[in-house]
Amino acid sequence: MEHFYAEMYRVVYEGEVDAAGPAAERALAAGLDPLECVNRGFMRALEQVGREFGAGDKFLPELVAAGEAVQRALAVLQPRLQESGIRRESLGLVLLGTVEGDIHEIGKRIVGALLAAAGFEVVDLGVDVPAARFLERARELRPAIVGMSALLTTTMVRQREVIAALRRENVPARVMVGGAPVTPSWAEEIGADGYAEDASAAVDLARQLVGGGKQ
Numbered sequence: 001m002e003h004f005y006a007e008m009y010r011v012v013y014e015g016e017v018d019a020a021g022p023a024a025e026r027a028l029a030a031g032l033d034p035l036e037c038v039n040r041g042f043m044r045a046l047e048q049v050g051r052e053f054g055a056g057d058k059f060l061p062e063l064v065a066a067g068e069a070v071q072r073a074l075a076v077l078q079p080r081l082q083e084s085g086i087r088r089e090s091l092g093l094v095l096l097g098t099v100e101g102d103i104h105e106i107g108k109r110i111v112g113a114l115l116a117a118a119g120f121e122v123v124d125l126g127v128d129v130p131a132a133r134f135l136e137r138a139r140e141l142r143p144a145i146v147g148m149s150a151l152l153t154t155t156m157v158r159q160r161e162v163i164a165a166l167r168r169e170n171v172p173a174r175v176m177v178g179g180a181p182v183t184p185s186w187a188e189e190i191g192a193d194g195y196a197e198d199a200s201a202a203v204d205l206a207r208q209l210v211g212g213g214k215q
């Protein structure tokens with residue numbers, strides 16, 4: 001098993017975009033769990049590339065290639081992540097998006113896939129989503145939960161804008177926030193109903209939010 005994880009790590013770390021999908025396919029064919037592939041294989045490499053980029057040891061093209069490699073792997077893994085949930089009545093609609101000015105989407109996609117696997121209906125608005133768009137879609141779709149992702153310290157402030165817009169317009173949805181720079185105290189400060197640090201915690205949180213009770 002370890003050599004599959006090592007291979008997943010390597011293709012992302014080296015930015016071998018075309019090798020990422022086949023690496024995911026081989027791992028699934030060998031019976032590996034898709035979520036383990038994400039967490040133990042691809043994400044560890046992406047985190048390492050992010051650290052090295054932050055330290056100035058890797059550069060933007062390498063960050064882009066690593067991100068693209070994970071996207072290719074997710075294209076293979078996402079349907080399997082979603083299938084792993086037993087179909088049942090929807091637990092509620094979750095409207096997900098990455099806030100304006102921010103194009104990071106990998107974490108949001110994983111959160112969306114696990115929510116879908118857990119039985120939520122998920123509408124993903126994509127990345128760089130302005131507050132007005134969150135509001136428009138929330139009024140139209142009446143989701144139980146609005147989930148916002150932000151990966152940059154400069155864009156997390158947009159989460160506050162979206163919450164203010166939803167509250168101002170009396171949209172009854174609960175709001176959950178996440179993304180690497182987001183913290184529980186930030187979530188509290190901006191009036192979100194909850195924060196989750198990873199996709200599994202996001203599912204637990206979403207279940208609590210639709211069951212009632214503030215975090």
Ligand code: B12
Nearest residue numbers: 050054067102103104105106107147149152153178179199
């Ligand atoms: C991949 C990546 C990119 C890719 C994104 C590709 C894509 N399609 O998504 C690209 C190359 C495009 C990119 C661009 C940039 N990036 Co970048 N990027 C990363 C990197 C390496 C990984 C992010 C990631 O996907 N992580 C993996 C996922 C699984 O983790 P996650 O997103 O945190 O999500 C998990 C949780 O946070 C949570 N979660 C996420 N969303 C949500 C939502 C809800 C509702 C909930 C409940 C939970 C939740 O669950 C997820 C699953 O477990 C990070 C480093 C890092 N450590 O975060 C830098 C990083 C975020 N990037 C950074 C920077 C600076 C940039 C650029 C400004 C670089 C540049 N000079 O152009 C641009 C910004 C572009 C923009 N306007 O958005 C900095 C941010 C610094 C800061 N503090 O603001 C980081 C931290 C790198 C660093 N160390 O400097 N980046």
